[in-house]
Amino acid sequence: MSTTDDIAIDPALVERFIMEMARFGAHGATGVWRTVYSPEWVGATDLYARWCEEAGLTVKRDAVGNVWGRLDGTEGGKAIVSGSHIDTQRPGGRYDGTLGVIGGLIALRALKERYGAPRRPLEAVALCEEEGSRFPAAGWWGSRAITGRIGPEDPDRIRGLADETIAQGMREVGLDPARIPEARRDDIDAFIELHIEQGPILEQAGLPVAVVTGITGIRHYLVTLEGTQNHAGAFPMDMRRDPMAGFAEIASGVIDTAHRCGRPAVTTVGRVEAEPNMPAVIPRRVRFTVDARHPDPAACTRLYASHERLMQEVAARRGLDMSWETFLDHPACPSDPGLVATLQEAARGQKVPFMLMASGAGHDSQQMAAVAKVAMIFVRSKDGRSHTPEEFSSIEDIVAGIKVLAASLFRLAY
Numbered sequence: 001m002s003t004t005d006d007i008a009i010d011p012a013l014v015e016r017f018i019m020e021m022a023r024f025g026a027h028g029a030t031g032v033w034r035t036v037y038s039p040e041w042v043g044a045t046d047l048y049a050r051w052c053e054e055a056g057l058t059v060k061r062d063a064v065g066n067v068w069g070r071l072d073g074t075e076g077g078k079a080i081v082s083g084s085h086i087d088t089q090r091p092g093g094r095y096d097g098t099l100g101v102i103g104g105l106i107a108l109r110a111l112k113e114r115y116g117a118p119r120r121p122l123e124a125v126a127l128c129e130e131e132g133s134r135f136p137a138a139g140w141w142g143s144r145a146i147t148g149r150i151g152p153e154d155p156d157r158i159r160g161l162a163d164e165t166i167a168q169g170m171r172e173v174g175l176d177p178a179r180i181p182e183a184r185r186d187d188i189d190a191f192i193e194l195h196i197e198q199g200p201i202l203e204q205a206g207l208p209v210a211v212v213t214g215i216t217g218i219r220h221y222l223v224t225l226e227g228t229q230n231h232a233g234a235f236p237m238d239m240r241r242d243p244m245a246g247f248a249e250i251a252s253g254v255i256d257t258a259h260r261c262g263r264p265a266v267t268t269v270g271r272v273e274a275e276p277n278m279p280a281v282i283p284r285r286v287r288f289t290v291d292a293r294h295p296d297p298a299a300c301t302r303l304y305a306s307h308e309r310l311m312q313e314v315a316a317r318r319g320l321d322m323s324w325e326t327f328l329d330h331p332a333c334p335s336d337p338g339l340v341a342t343l344q345e346a347a348r349g350q351k352v353p354f355m356l357m358a359s360g361a362g363h364d365s366q367q368m369a370a371v372a373k374v375a376m377i378f379v380r381s382k383d384g385r386s387h388t389p390e391e392f393s394s395i396e397d398i399v400a401g402i403k404v405l406a407a408s409l410f411r412l413a414y
């Protein structure tokens with residue numbers, strides 16, 4: 001079989017799953033506060049495991065608490081997997097992560113009900129942790145365990161906001177940190193993640209769904225500019241070594257560079273600290289961050305290089321001492337071209353209007369790319385909001401996304 005007619009995804013079931021899952025960590029009217037290894041997280045993973053069983057999937061919990069639901073394939077082989085993360089921001093909303101957790105399960109359930117056993121194994125997964133919202137350095141804990149990217153010292157080294165180690169957090173829910181290597185998988189062929197867009201592009205385009213062509217490369221610079229602290233009235237402009245003036249020129253220059261590159265290049269100056277921070281003093285030091293992103297690896301390299309050239313040129317011309325460190329550097333992660341083609345065919349087959357888009361945010365898929373082919377489906381976010389209780393996606397859009405997912409899994413596994 002290679003084609004499907006309209007795959008029936010029950011909107012009432014989708015809505016019920018979203019609302020029931022949102023009870024675990026419910027925060028205010030629409031928020032969810034569900035950090036990894038918390039009692040709310042335990043409740044949510046138990047519920048997910050129960051739903052997987054009800055759908056006729058074989059349930060397995062791995063060494064870090066990822067929950068897997070599997071449909072064996074009649075011909076065996078590597079698995080086709082769909083899922084996302086079950087943890088949230090503090091507080092986040094009902095959709096970030098959870099949508100892909102629920103979407104993968106509902107897609108498998110619909111396929112099994114209609115077509116029975118697949119040819120190749122299909123799995124749905126609730127990844128234990130992605131947000132870093134309890135243990136800031138843990139980010140992607142679930143997918144990093146699957147890809148073998150958690151170091152032996154990490155469990156005792158990574159600390160939470162209450163100074164507990166993640167090893168302690170694991171033990172509290174009955175997991176043994178020494179067994180983390182057992183979570184590794186080398187039998188996954190493809191990973192498809194459904195996720196909310198978290199930006200305004202689909203809404204602006206009037207479309208429910210996007211097929212994601214890749215995940216952006218991200219580099220964070222922490223830049224320090226040093227000059228000479230002096231009196232704001234007594235020192236002529238032409239005799240100053242003013243790091244604030246250098247900062248202003250660099251900030252405006254890097255932002256302008258990304259603007260002139262056009263979408264999807266983005267550069268943000270999000271933090272600045274001046275020393276001293278006084279109205280009548282030329283500061284001696286200004287420290288600031290530059291966050292630069294592009295999903296195309298070559299364009300990413302060009303964007304970083306032009307930012308670095310600009311910073312060096314401004315610092316030299318103004319006689320400032322400058323240093324920087326890159327404290328975050330994730331390479332761009334292009335989606336698998338074959339999967340992108342499959343997702344597009346599936347969307348056309350389901351008559352779901354869509355566009356192609358790169359992801360400006362990081363996702364589990366970029367970790368999973370180390371062991372599997374990856375691609376993502378985005379669902380329209382109201383006002384582009386996320387990481388807030390106000391995030392919202394309509395059931396119609398979510399159903400459209402799950403249909404595309406289910407039809408893609410059908411093409412790959414049946």
Ligand SMILES: [Zn+2]
Pocket residue numbers: 085096097130195
């Ligand atoms: Zn997410």
